[in-house]
Amino acid sequence: MSDRLLALPRRTALQEVEKNLAKSEVGAAERALLHRDAVYIALDLGEAACAMTHALSALELARACQDGPLQVKAHVALALVQAEFYDDLGAGVQFALADGLARKHHDDRGVALIAVNTSHYELERRNYGEAVMVLTRLLRSEHVRGLALPESLGLLNTFHVNFVVAAAEALLIGQVPLTDQPGAEEQLQFSASFLRGLQREGGMASLEATAVLDALTRYALWQGDLTAAQQLADEHVRLTGQADVPVLHGRALLDRSRVRGQIGDLEAAIDDAQQAVEHFGAAADGLWESRARETLAEAYARIGRFEQAFEAQRAVTRGVERLFRDYHQQRALVGQIAQQAREAEVHARAMAQAALSDPLTGIPNRTQAMQVLARLREQVVGGGPVSAIALMDLDHFKRVNDLYGHLTGDAVLIEVTRLLTAELRSNDVLARLGGEEFVVILTGVTLSEAVRLCDHLRATLQRADWEHTAPGLNMTASFGITMLSAELDLTATLQAADRALYEAKAAGRNTMQVAPQLQYV
Numbered sequence: 172m173s174d175r176l177l178a179l180p181r182r183t184a185l186q187e188v189e190k191n192l193a194k195s196e197v198g199a200a201e202r203a204l205l206h207r208d209a210v211y212i213a214l215d216l217g218e219a220a221c222a223m224t225h226a227l228s229a230l231e232l233a234r235a236c237q238d239g240p241l242q243v244k245a246h247v248a249l250a251l252v253q254a255e256f257y258d259d260l261g262a263g264v265q266f267a268l269a270d271g272l273a274r275k276h277h278d279d280r281g282v283a284l285i286a287v288n289t290s291h292y293e294l295e296r297r298n299y300g301e302a303v304m305v306l307t308r309l310l311r312s313e314h315v316r317g318l319a320l321p322e323s324l325g326l327l328n329t330f331h332v333n334f335v336v337a338a339a340e341a342l343l344i345g346q347v348p349l350t351d352q353p354g355a356e357e358q359l360q361f362s363a364s365f366l367r368g369l370q371r372e373g374g375m376a377s378l379e380a381t382a383v384l385d386a387l388t389r390y391a392l393w394q395g396d397l398t399a400a401q402q403l404a405d406e407h408v409r410l411t412g413q414a415d416v417p418v419l420h421g422r423a424l425l426d427r428s429r430v431r432g433q434i435g436d437l438e439a440a441i442d443d444a445q446q447a448v449e450h451f452g453a454a455a456d457g458l459w460e461s462r463a464r465e466t467l468a469e470a471y472a473r474i475g476r477f478e479q480a481f482e483a484q485r486a487v488t489r490g491v492e493r494l495f496r497d498y499h500q501q502r503a504l505v506g507q508i509a510q511q512a513r514e515a516e517v518h519a520r521a522m523a524q525a526a527l528s529d530p531l532t533g534i535p536n537r538t539q540a541m542q543v544l545a546r547l548r549e550q551v552v553g554g555g556p557v558s559a560i561a562l563m564d565l566d567h568f569k570r571v572n573d574l575y576g577h578l579t580g581d582a583v584l585i586e587v588t589r590l591l592t593a594e595l596r597s598n599d600v601l602a603r604l605g606g607e608e609f610v611v612i613l614t615g616v617t618l619s620e621a622v623r624l625c626d627h628l629r630a631t632l633q634r635a636d637w638e639h640t641a642p643g644l645n646m647t648a649s650f651g652i653t654m655l656s657a658e659l660d661l662t663a664t665l666q667a668a669d670r671a672l673y674e675a676k677a678a679g680r681n682t683m684q685v686a687p688q689l690q691y692v
Contacts, residue, residue, distance in 0.1 A: 180414065181212055181215050181216050181414065181416050182216065184208075184212050185209060185212045185213060185216065185221075188205050188208050188209045188212065189209065191205055192205050192206070192209075199232050199235055199236050200232070200233075200236050200238060200241060202228075202232050203228075203229045203232035203233045203236065203238075203241055203244075203245060204229075204241070204244070206225040206226070206228040206229035206232065206245075207225070207226075207229045207244055207245060207248045209221075209222070209225040210222045210225045210226045210229065210248040210249075210251070210252060211248070211251075213225060214251060214252065214255060215378070215416050215418075215419065216416060216418075217416075217417070217418050217454040217455065217456055219252060219255045222251075222252045222255065223249075223252045225248075226245070226248045226249040226252045227249070229244070229245040229248055229249075230242070230245040230246065230248075230249055232245075233245040239272050239273075239275065239276035239278060239281075240273070240276060240278045240280070240281050242269075242272050243269045243272050243273045243276075243278055243281035243284065243285070244281070244284065246265045246266070246268045246269035246272065247265070247266070247269050247284055247285060247288050249265045250262040250263075250264075250265035250266045250269065250288070250292070251288060251291075251292070253265060254292050254295065259296075262292060266285055266288075266289055266292075269281065269284075269285050270282065270285050273285060278317075279313070279314045279315075279316050279317030279320075280317035280318075280320055280322070280323055280326070281317070282309070282312070282314035282317055283309060283314055283315065283317035283318050283323065283326060283330070284317070284326060286305055286306060286308070286309040286314075287306070287309075287326055287329050287330050287333060289302075289305050290302040290305045290306050290333045290334075290337060291329075291333060293305060293337070294333060294336055294337060297340075299336075299337045299338075299340040299341040299344070300337075300341045302333065302336075302337035303334070303337045303338050303341055303355055306330065306333060306334050306337065307354070307355055307358070309330075310354070310358065318330055325379075328369065328379060328382075328383075329382070330362075331362040331365045331366055331386075332366065332382045332383060332385075332386045333386075334358060334359065334362045335359060335362045335363050335366060335386040335387070335389065335390050336385065336386045336389055338355060338356075338358070338359040338362075339359065339386075339389040339390045339392070339393040340389055342393050343389070343392060343393050359390075363386075363387065363390045366383050366386055366387055366390075367387065369383055370383055370384070370387065377410055377413065377414055378414070378416075378419075380410055381407055381410050381411050381414075381419060381423065384403050384404075384406055384407040384410065385407055385422075385423070385426060387399075387403050388400050388403040388404050388407060388426055388430065389426075391403060392429075392430065392433065397430070397433060397434050400430045400433075401427075401430055401431075401434065404423070404426055404427035404430045404431075405427065407423045407426065407427065408420070408423045408424055408427050408443075410423075411423040417450040417451070417453050417454040418450070418451065418454045418456050418459065420450050421446075421447040421448075421449075421450030421451045421454070421456075421459060421463065422447070422459065424443045424444070424446045424447040424450065425443070425444065425447040425459075425462070425463050425466060427443050428440045428441075428443035428444040428447065428466055428470070429466065431443060432466075432469075432470055432473070437470055437473055437474045438474070440466075440470045441467060441470045441471065441474070444463055444464075444466045444467040444470055445467060447459075447463040447466075448460055448463045448464055448467060451463055527539035527542075529602075529603040531581055531584060531585065531603075532584055532585055532588040532603055533588075534588055534592070534601055534602055534603055535600060535601075535602040535603075536602060536603060536604075537602065537603075537604045537605065539602060540600065540602035540604065540610050540612065541661070543600050543602075543612055544560065544612065544655070544661055544664075545661060547612070547614060547655055548655050548657075548660075548661060548664075551655050551656060551657050552657045556614070556615040557615070557616070557617070557654060557655065557656075558612065558613060558614045558615060558616065558654070558655050559612075559613040559616050559618065559620075559621035559652060559653070559654050559655070560610060560611065560612055560613070560652075560653060560654075560655065560664065560665075560668055561610070561611040561613070561621065561625050561650045561651065561652045561653075561668065561683075562604075562608065562609075562610055562650070562651045562665070562668045562669055562671075562672045563608070563609045563610070563611055563625075563628075563648050563649070563650050563672075564607060564608050564609075564648065564649050564672055564676065565583070565584075565587065565607035565646060565647075565648050566646070566647045566648060566649055566676075566680040566681060567680075568580070568583070568606070568607035571583055571641075571644070571646075574641075575641045575644070579640065579641050579644075582640050582641075583637075583640060583644075583646060584603070584607070586635075586637075586640060587609075587632065587646065587648075588601065588603070590631055590632060590635055591609075591611070591628055591631065591632070594627060594628055594631050595611070595628075596613075598614045598615070599611070599612060599613050599614060600612040600614075611625065611628065611650075613625075618652075618654055618685065621652055621654070622652060622683060622685065625650045625652055625683050626683060628648075628650075629647070629648055629650060629681065629682070629683065632646055632647055632648050633645075633646075633647050633681060647680060647681035648681070649672060649675040649676050649680050649681065649682060649683070650671075650672065650675060650682075650683040650684070651668045651669060651670065651671030651672025651673070651674070651675055651683075651684055651686065652668065652671060652683060652684070652685045652686065653667045653668040653671060653685070653686035667686035668686055670686060671684040671685060671686040671687075672684070
């Protein structure tokens with residue numbers, strides 16, 4: 172996401188992205204990235220349904236572009252949305268798909284992106300030890316270089332934030348000793364120092380700054396520096412209060428409630444927790460509302476206000492029951508969305524195939540033929556095997572349409588396709604260029620072999636029984652043959668074959684002509 176978007180209020184940023192998506196000149200790859208930006212902004216705003224819509228659009232566009240790294244980003248975005256829907260299984264599937272694609276395309280940044288976002292997913296579930304292990308594995312792998320790329324500055328900052336939060340919390344609650352992860356404690360010190368440097372430099376967007384403050388507050392708590400923790404927590408609350416994201420402000424208040432509780436200022440801790448409950452309620456975030464009420468209940472109990480502690484805890488129970496119901500409703504919704512994604516993928520593949528196939532005969536069309544020819548010519552230029560092409564035109568095909576009608580003409584084209592395809596080798600290609608004109612692509616052959624193969628195809632059509640198609644019908648074809656070469660581009664090569672085809676027709680049809688040697692310039 173651009174620094175400009177990060178600096179905007181979240182609602183304004185979402186509107187900006189959607190305005191850009193409405194522009195007709197925006198290409199597919201750029202659209203996919205814009206939809207991905209919208210996912211993260213919508214998640215910040217607590218609008219999971221909006222985020223899901225954008226995530227599916229990002230994935231469909233990334234697949235249509237056949238861009239591996241772009242698909243990695245889209246799968247990660249969808250994983251985070253599914254996690255927001257409490258669909259841990261679905262999120263795990265998306266992370267796994269992203270990881271497989273990233274490794275297939277040697278996308279170091281993609282692997283790093285997955286690790287950092289997986290750690291975020293674990294942090295949201297308070298699995299701090301697991302988050303440490305995910306990030307430590309990245310540090311030990313060759314893919315850690317993905318964090319050092321110029322375009323990975325924001326990702327690197329997030330890595331350090333997540334590492335400090337995960338490691339500090341794991342130590343605070345004794346979840347996993349960092350001695351179980353060699354080098355983790357040293358990395359915690361380094362990451363904290365890195366974040367302090369960012370804080371001193373300033374210039375960060377407000378959301379980045381709040382994430383840094385959150386991490387450093389937890390680090391200060393682990394170190395037992397309650398004065399620093401209080402200062403950091405106050406600044407965190409101040410900054411999030413200026414944003415338009417109730418959930419983030421609620422979380423900042425909840426974190427400060429924890430700091431004030433450790434200092435012993437329980438009344439202030441209760442006040443922060445109550446405000447956090449209100450913010451999470453306004454954002455309809457049931458999970459964090461329940462967590463805030465738990466904190467509130469604990470603070471009431473510590474101060475001896477047991478009746479209020481009981482009421483707060485009972486509200487937690489009711490909230491968990493609602494979450495349980497929501498979970499099943501959302502799982503059903505996620506199932507529908509997953510089916511929608513599968514259907515979209517099938518549709519995209521069908522559309523891609525249709526764009527490269529002749530709708531009447533089902534064989535490759537001109538577009539696909541040109542792609543094959545370009546690839547084969549690259550092989551020739553690189554010193555690879557030589558291939559031949561032959562332009563083929565059905566003789567007197569206009570008479571077929573005039574005498575028998577266009578339905579019979581279509582039947583002839585389909586039968587020609589069937590007959591010739593059966594005679595070609597598996598690595599050869601028959602494509603329809605339009606009307607009664609075809610191209611035969613013969614891979615890895617000499618000129619004499621190409622002439623022999625084309626003569627066999629010519630004879631096959633001449634010998635065929637056409638009576639079942641139309642009484643009295645006979646079909647023949649003419650061929651113009653040439654070779655792919657490094658000296659001639661595709662346009663010149665096809666022009667040479669076309670001239671040879673013209674000569675074959677001038678010679679009486681039902682024959683072949685080879686393109687003469689050209690003066691290469």
